[in-house]
Amino acid sequence: MPKSRRKSAPLQKKYNQQIEQQIAAIADPVNQNIETIARIHHQMESEIDHHQRTIEKITALLSRPAFLYFIIVVMVSWIMANLLLIYVGLHAFDPEPFTWLLETINIGSFLLTTVVLITQNRQGKVAEQRRHLDLQFSMLIEQKVTKILTMLEELRDDLPQVESRLDPEVEAMKHPVDPHQVLNSLDQMLKEDLLDDEENVL
Incomplete structure (x- = not known):
């Protein structure tokens, strides 16, 4: 053993x-x-340049939940402080309707919207580049698969021990797909579905 x-x-x-x-x-x-x-x-x-990177860091900071809690605490503290000063008989630095607070919120909202739009603009360009890259690889893979199917069909015709038969599905797949034709067909189908929905509503 x-x-x-x-x-x-x-x-x-x-x-x-x-x-x-x-x-x-x-x-x-x-x-x-x-x-x-x-x-x-x-x-x-x-x-990415220095300015864009700085803006995206600011966007990442502002998009955290902690920043929302910070804004809520500041707003509540601002309002309570002014109400407390009025209650004890002192002069409030921003009495009702809290004009300074509202103006600060408006300016902050404008700046925040601009920062987010700048960040989304660059991220949209990156996403578009990746979609183009994916489309290019998909078209290349489709061409390779079509070529492989064509070679397999030729090999089957050349081998005497393999029965030669017509496969309509393979014959259709041997032809490269035209992206423009696919998009036109898709648009046509979507328009027809939209018209059918409108007719059903009417």
Whole structure:
């Protein structure tokens, strides 16, 4: 029994090494994809200037729940302080209707809206670039799949032991998809659905 264990140990070790090599081979493309995505993200971030980065930091700070709580505490404290001064008979620095507070809120709202719009504008451009990249890769994959289907059909025709038959689905998939035609068809269907909904309402 010990001899069989001594004989199986090298085999088990070799088997484990093969498994590790297979896992490494599978993980290597994944790591390459992760590195590619990280490089693209780093390149996009490196193109941001100092002013844009500062504005986005301000946006990130203002979008936290703690900032909302801070604003509520300041507003309540401002109002309570003025009401308390009036109650004890002293002169309030911002009596009702709290004009200074309202003006401060209006100016802060304007600045906050501008900061958020600037941030959303850059993020929208980044999202648009990523959509274009996704569309380009999707079209490239579609072209590759079409080419593979064409080659498989040619291979099936060349092999005598494989029965040659007409597959309408494959024949349709062998033709590249026209994005403009797809968009036009989608728009037409949406318009027809909209007209049907309007007719149903009427």
